[in-house]
Amino acid sequence: MKEVGYKFDVIVVGAGPAGSAAAYTLAKKGFKVLLVERGRVPGSKNVFGGRVYADPVGEVFDGLDGAPIHRWVTRERISLVSGGEMSSFEFRGSKRTSFTTYLTELAGWMARKVEEAGGVVLTEITVDGLVVEGGRVTGIRVGDERLTSDVVIDAEGINRLLLERAGLVPKLSVRHTGLGVKEVIKLQRDRLEDLFGLEGDEGMAWLMLGDVTDGLPGGAFLYTNRDSVSLGLVIALGDAVKEVGRHVSRYVEALRLHPLLRRYLRDGRIMEYSAHLVPEYTWPDLPHLLYTDGLLVAGDAAGLLLNLGYNFRGVDFAAYSGYLAARAVERAHEMGGMTSENLAIYRDLLEESFVLRQLRKFRRAPRMRENRRLYGAYPGLVNAIMDQLFNSPYETPKVMEALRRAREGRIGWLEMVRDLLEMVRSV
Amino acid sequence: MLRIVVGIKWVPNTTSVNIDPKTGTLIREGIPSVVNPHDLEAVEMALRLRDEYGGRVTAITMSPPSARAGLEHVLGMGVDDAVLVSDRAFAGADTLATSYVLAKVIERLGYDLIVFGQETIDSSTAHVGAQVASWLDIPYVYYVTHARLEGGRLIVRRSLENVRETYELELPALISVAMHTLHPRRVRLSHKLRAKLESPIETWTNRELGLEPDCIGLKGSPTALSKIEMIPKVPRKNEIFRGDPREAAKWLVDKLIEEGLLEV
Amino acid sequence: MMKPMRVDDILNNNVWDVDYEPHIRVDSSKCRECDEKPCLLLCPAQCYTLAGEEVLFSYEGCVECGTCRLVCPNDAVTWNYPVSGRGIHFRFS
Numbered sequence: 001m002k003e004v005g006y007k008f009d010v011i012v013v014g015a016g017p018a019g020s021a022a023a024y025t026l027a028k029k030g031f032k033v034l035l036v037e038r039g040r041v042p043g044s045k046n047v048f049g050g051r052v053y054a055d056p057v058g059e060v061f062d063g064l065d066g067a068p069i070h071r072w073v074t075r076e077r078i079s080l081v082s083g084g085e086m087s088s089f090e091f092r093g094s095k096r097t098s099f100t101t102y103l104t105e106l107a108g109w110m111a112r113k114v115e116e117a118g119g120v121v122l123t124e125i126t127v128d129g130l131v132v133e134g135g136r137v138t139g140i141r142v143g144d145e146r147l148t149s150d151v152v153i154d155a156e157g158i159n160r161l162l163l164e165r166a167g168l169v170p171k172l173s174v175r176h177t178g179l180g181v182k183e184v185i186k187l188q189r190d191r192l193e194d195l196f197g198l199e200g201d202e203g204m205a206w207l208m209l210g211d212v213t214d215g216l217p218g219g220a221f222l223y224t225n226r227d228s229v230s231l232g233l234v235i236a237l238g239d240a241v242k243e244v245g246r247h248v249s250r251y252v253e254a255l256r257l258h259p260l261l262r263r264y265l266r267d268g269r270i271m272e273y274s275a276h277l278v279p280e281y282t283w284p285d286l287p288h289l290l291y292t293d294g295l296l297v298a299g300d301a302a303g304l305l306l307n308l309g310y311n312f313r314g315v316d317f318a319a320y321s322g323y324l325a326a327r328a329v330e331r332a333h334e335m336g337g338m339t340s341e342n343l344a345i346y347r348d349l350l351e352e353s354f355v356l357r358q359l360r361k362f363r364r365a366p367r368m369r370e371n372r373r374l375y376g377a378y379p380g381l382v383n384a385i386m387d388q389l390f391n392s393p394y395e396t397p398k399v400m401e402a403l404r405r406a407r408e409g410r411i412g413w414l415e416m417v418r419d420l421l422e423m424v425r426s427v
Numbered sequence: 428m429l430r431i432v433v434g435i436k437w438v439p440n441t442t443s444v445n446i447d448p449k450t451g452t453l454i455r456e457g458i459p460s461v462v463n464p465h466d467l468e469a470v471e472m473a474l475r476l477r478d479e480y481g482g483r484v485t486a487i488t489m490s491p492p493s494a495r496a497g498l499e500h501v502l503g504m505g506v507d508d509a510v511l512v513s514d515r516a517f518a519g520a521d522t523l524a525t526s527y528v529l530a531k532v533i534e535r536l537g538y539d540l541i542v543f544g545q546e547t548i549d550s551s552t553a554h555v556g557a558q559v560a561s562w563l564d565i566p567y568v569y570y571v572t573h574a575r576l577e578g579g580r581l582i583v584r585r586s587l588e589n590v591r592e593t594y595e596l597e598l599p600a601l602i603s604v605a606m607h608t609l610h611p612r613r614v615r616l617s618h619k620l621r622a623k624l625e626s627p628i629e630t631w632t633n634r635e636l637g638l639e640p641d642c643i644g645l646k647g648s649p650t651a652l653s654k655i656e657m658i659p660k661v662p663r664k665n666e667i668f669r670g671d672p673r674e675a676a677k678w679l680v681d682k683l684i685e686e687g688l689l690e691v
Numbered sequence: 692m693m694k695p696m697r698v699d700d701i702l703n704n705n706v707w708d709v710d711y712e713p714h715i716r717v718d719s720s721k722c723r724e725c726d727e728k729p730c731l732l733l734c735p736a737q738c739y740t741l742a743g744e745e746v747l748f749s750y751e752g753c754v755e756c757g758t759c760r761l762v763c764p765n766d767a768v769t770w771n772y773p774v775s776g777r778g779i780h781f782r783f784s
């Protein structure tokens with residue numbers, strides 16, 4: 001292997017939210033930082049659902065000036081779907097807490113911030129491996145060349161090939177992974193605003209549970225962007241492997257053509273079709289590698305993502321973990337080097353921050369999401385109740401009566417109580 | 428020491444341009460640009476010659492500033508340095524005005540050999556190579572598949588449909604590389620780093636070049652585009668035959684006859 | 692938009708710079724022995740198709756998600772990302 005004749009303090013692998021946040025923070029502090037990205041431009045390989053929580057990202061990048069904010073989410077809609085019926089709960093507020101965007105654009109903005117701060121962003125380079133010498137990560141390998149640094153921050157995303165190849169983590173398992181597939185559909189801007197009842201830069205986040213995933217654990221989403229919607233779903237891969245009934249693209253297509261959705265999308269045109277994996281089980285359900293000698297791991301590669309089934313928090317968690325990894329490097333530098341002992345501060349920083357506090361709080365959520373009744377029995381139940389309450393003019397039932405009737409043949413009382421308790425404890 | 432200049436064009440990735448089903452027009456929104464793929468083959472040939480005989484490879488492009496990324500790509504492949512020729516005064520150029528500017532740039536750089544791609548994927552006129560050679564009054568061979576140096580002369584080969592021609596050229600000369608003959612090498616970490624850290628890209632405007640306004644840009648472009656016609660997309664029938672290949676062949680022939688595409 | 696679309700026609704809206712060598716290789720001898728063939732339905736880009744008994748793999752339309760690497764029960768998939776910035780180029784995701 002040929003040693004490349006440049007030297008960096010820090011090499012960051014992956015210009016996603018985690019990598020750019022780490023590189024930006026360190027470049028700002030005067031470290032010599034190299035951010036390596038395999039895409040032609042930063043963002044060209046990134047895929048997500050559609051919504052970003054603004055404050056954590058703004059905190060990391062010193063504001064959101066120039067960020068590609070499409071719409072501020074002021075409408076939250078959650079729907080339970082069964083057959084051609086749907087019950088929805090909608091919250092309409094005015095706070096500007098989260099916004100919709102394309103991650104492709106947001107990641108591009110983040111990488112520009114890195115360059116402005118003095119970091120070097122190198123695109124079109126696929127890192128092939130970590131260089132490990134005497135149990136210590138000392139750099140990266142690309143083809144027959146290697147580049148050395150004091151520390152490597154691995155922000156390569158969920159597929160974490162580098163960690164696997166270095167033997168630092170086991171192969172990712174389908175049981176711990178979800179598959180997200182999505183279409184971005186172009187709509188006329190004013191038409192979109194009319195259809196979804198949005199004014200100005202207001203936006204909507206719409207989550208759907210029920211038979212939209214054919215009963216597989218998962219859920220569907222629709223986010224309104226400036227002049228498009230992101231429509232897609234996530235299914236648990238462990239279950240899908242055994243039970244998938246049709247090609248995954250057909251699930252998204254069924255959404256697009258769904259009698260309850262198609263009126264929104266009728267005049268649309270598909271702009272892009274994408275897919276990406278998402279961690280289903282995350283810290284602390286599964287132990288993920290956070291650091292070792294000469295290495296820190298941030299974002300999806302470390303499983304630092306909050307997946308509640310009705311809400312994904314990946315981008316802000318990834319960015320914040322990258323930021324904390326950078327702070328850990330800074331501290332380890334003061335303490336005299338990038339040893340595992342010194343880098344252990346990363347874990348403390350994560351524990352103190354919202355990242356691990358939130359993940360701990362919601363640690364039962366992944367198991368709750370395994371409960372199949374969430375995708376079959378309950379949406380059916382709720383819709384049947386609504387149907388009885390509103391569609392029986394001569395024999396309008398009382399609520400409990402409707403529940404009893406709807407419940408029959410669907411689910412037992414005991415199960416229901418148990419599920420309810422579990423739900424209350426989980427989310 | 429060979430002084431090689433390679434011309435690359437920064438083009439929309441038209442392999443992916445889609446048609447709006449409603450309006451029938453090209454959807455250009457968000458189409459990223461790439462280095463004209465056939466020019467990467469020209470770069471590959473230039474690099475092979477340099478690696479074999481020593482010398483220096485300079486990439487040039489006449490383009491808006493966004494083409495920097497394309498120059499960084501070929502620098503990543505191992506090109507030594509690059510010139511971005513960029514000025515509003517050059518905008519609206521047809522192939523004549525384009526080749527005039529490129530010829531002047533190359534003249535200024537100094538050269539033994541100029542290597543171009545066969546044609547571009549966005550206009551595919553294949554004019555520019557021949558025109559540059561005419562401006563510089565040097566030999567030009569198109570459609571080259573092999574090149575080597577022997578006793579100070581360039582031996583090039585081109586394969587036509589049923590003949591293979593070999594030419595011996597006095598340098599300086601210009602060659603256009605036949606498309607689909609070479610696999611362009613991958614970018615390397617060290618080269619990419621150099622491209623980023625040692626600024627091997629110069630930008631030349633018409634201030635450096637001082638070319639006559641009448642010979643460049645729209646003014647220097649005698650070509651007039653009179654009409655563009657879109658060829659309507661033929662609706663596909665998407666019929667699929669499954670089963671025995673023999674049956675399939677027969678089925679296909681019958682279909683083609685039925686459609687009037689084959690006569691027996 | 693109101694009619695079902697073929698996966699190919701949906702994928703056609705994407706942009707790739709396809710490499711001349713595949714970044715993923717599939718050991719087709721293992722596919723012959725594979726009963727479940729989950730890749731056929733789970734590869735979102737339908738890169739895995741059935742031609743008679745044979746599983747055909749084509750890398751050109753790959754969206755680089757990594758699903759096939761995980762779902763293949765027989766380790767038939769040697770999986771890599773493309774190099775030199777090639778492969779899928781997302782713009783609106």
Ligand SMILES: Cc1cc2nc3c(=O)[nH]c(=O)nc-3n(C[C@H](O)[C@H](O)[C@H](O)COP(=O)(O)OP(=O)(O)OC[C@H]3O[C@@H](n4cnc5c(N)ncnc54)[C@H](O)[C@@H]3O)c2cc1C
Nearest residue numbers: 014016017018038048049050051127157180299300314315
């Ligand atoms: C369907 C779906 C919906 C989601 N919805 C949301 C949502 O609405 N809101 C939200 O906040 N989060 C959401 N997420 C999660 C979110 O996308 C991720 O958590 C987040 O992108 C993780 O950021 P990251 O930087 O860790 O990884 P990534 O964004 O995956 O970035 C990793 C980067 O590393 C690069 N890379 C990988 N390997 C190499 C290599 N070997 N060499 C060089 N570069 C390499 C990649 O090209 C990529 O740019 C969703 C995820 C999915 C799949």
Ligand SMILES: Cc1cc2nc3c(=O)[nH]c(=O)nc-3n(C[C@H](O)[C@H](O)[C@H](O)COP(=O)(O)OP(=O)(O)OC[C@H]3O[C@@H](n4cnc5c(N)ncnc54)[C@H](O)[C@@H]3O)c2cc1C
Nearest residue numbers: 434435489519521522525543544546547550552553554555
């Ligand atoms: C009437 C008319 C008006 C035009 N107006 C415009 C306009 O307003 N804006 C605009 O962008 N284009 C315009 N063009 C297109 C422009 O003239 C051509 O794109 C350009 O001259 C190259 O021609 P080509 O793409 O057919 O190259 P070819 O002749 O097919 O290219 C052969 C080889 O020449 C080299 N080469 C070609 N172009 C360049 C370059 N720019 N830099 C370095 N090397 C190169 C490459 O190696 C290439 O493989 C116009 C063309 C016409 C006919």
Ligand code: SF4
Nearest residue numbers: 722725728730763767
């Ligand atoms: S799952 Fe693996 S072994 Fe089975 S058909 Fe697909 S690639 Fe082949």
Ligand code: SF4
Nearest residue numbers: 734753754756757759
């Ligand atoms: S990586 Fe994803 S898109 Fe590519 S072949 Fe595998 S499953 Fe299909």
